[in-house]
Amino acid sequence: MAVLEVDIRKAGYAADAEIIRNIAFSIEAGELVGLIGPNGAGKSTTIKSLLGLIRYVDGSVNFGGEEGRYAYVPEQPVLYEYMTLWEHLQLAASAYELDEATFLQRAETMLERFRLTGERHKLPTGFSKGMQQKMMLIIGFLLKPDVYVVDEPFVGLDPRATRDFLELLEDERRRGAGVLMCTHVLDTAERICNRIILINDGSVVAKGTLGEIREQAGCAEDAPLTDCFYALT
Ligand SMILES: Nc1ncnc2c1ncn2[C@@H]1O[C@H](COP(=O)(O)OP(=O)(O)OP(=O)(O)O)[C@@H](O)[C@H]1O
Numbered sequence: 001m002a003v004l005e006v007d008i009r010k011a012g013y014a015a016d017a018e019i020i021r022n023i024a025f026s027i028e029a030g031e032l033v034g035l036i037g038p039n040g041a042g043k044s045t046t047i048k049s050l051l052g053l054i055r056y057v058d059g060s061v062n063f064g065g066e067e068g069r070y071a072y073v074p075e076q077p078v079l080y081e082y083m084t085l086w087e088h089l090q091l092a093a094s095a096y097e098l099d100e101a102t103f104l105q106r107a108e109t110m111l112e113r114f115r116l117t118g119e120r121h122k123l124p125t126g127f128s129k130g131m132q133q134k135m136m137l138i139i140g141f142l143l144k145p146d147v148y149v150v151d152e153p154f155v156g157l158d159p160r161a162t163r164d165f166l167e168l169l170e171d172e173r174r175r176g177a178g179v180l181m182c183t184h185v186l187d188t189a190e191r192i193c194n195r196i197i198l199i200n201d202g203s204v205v206a207k208g209t210l211g212e213i214r215e216q217a218g219c220a221e222d223a224p225l226t227d228c229f230y231a232l233t
Helices: 043-050 087-098 100-114 129-143 159-175 186-192 209-216 225-232
Strands: 001-012 019-030 033-038 056-063 069-072 147-151 177-184 195-198 202-209
Touching: 001 043, 001 177, 019 043, 019 177, 019 195, 019 202, 019 225, 033 043, 033 186, 043 056, 043 147, 043 177, 069 129, 087 129, 100 129, 100 186, 129 159, 159 177, 159 186, 186 225, 195 209, 195 225, 202 225, 209 225
Parallel strands: 033 177, 033 195, 069 147, 147 177
Antiparallel strands: 001 019, 001 056, 195 202
16 A cells, blocks of 8 residues: 655746656555655755645645655754743644643653653753754654655764664554655665665656666666665766
8 A cells, every 4th residue: 555656747946947857656555765866856855845845846646544644854853942842742742633641652752762851841942953853753753654754864863863763663664654765874775775766856867676776777786875876876
């Protein structure tokens, strides 16, 4: 069952100035699909297009799954200056219409997992970049959505937080959630993605499993994803 189906013919930030074109893919339940490509290739634009955050989009996007719910974890944390970490979680819970017991159970588990239990009543303006990022991840995980859309999660997370994040993601995939992840950390992408979409200059230049990407790049059978990246971009 597809939890996300995307068919963007073109999209951009102004009329008649398309940034991306012909980007089509789907994500099955439990699948992790990596969106990779050089700086300025159009990865964030693709994500914003499929989330409806861009005005000029020509195409179709379908969120499947049981309820068609998704969580978006942006690259740059979006936080309110005058609200504590805990108040952010409460706000998310009310937006998601989580019942109190479910909220408390999930929030406590996540805070502990990311070692932020003691910081819950503090304002995020005093948090480090990694702490702010963990906060955004916790907000995403609170919902237990059908699809996670995660833009560059690794920059800023320490090795332990990265491991915790990947474990949580793994649990969520076992539950049936699909993941679209944008990243430049190719050795991790190579390890965790079921399929990869490589975009360059606004279009898809290769997509499929790592094996299929190697073939499309004309790379050796055991070539790392980085080599395919260089060959195709
Ligand atoms: N808000 C915006 N208004 C106009 N043009 C934009 C805007 N955001 C991005 N662009 C342009 O769209 C193109 C693709 O940018 P995008 O942010 O999608 O790239 P990316 O693949 O996510 O890059 P990076 O790896 O650097 O994050 C770039 O040429 C960029 O200048």
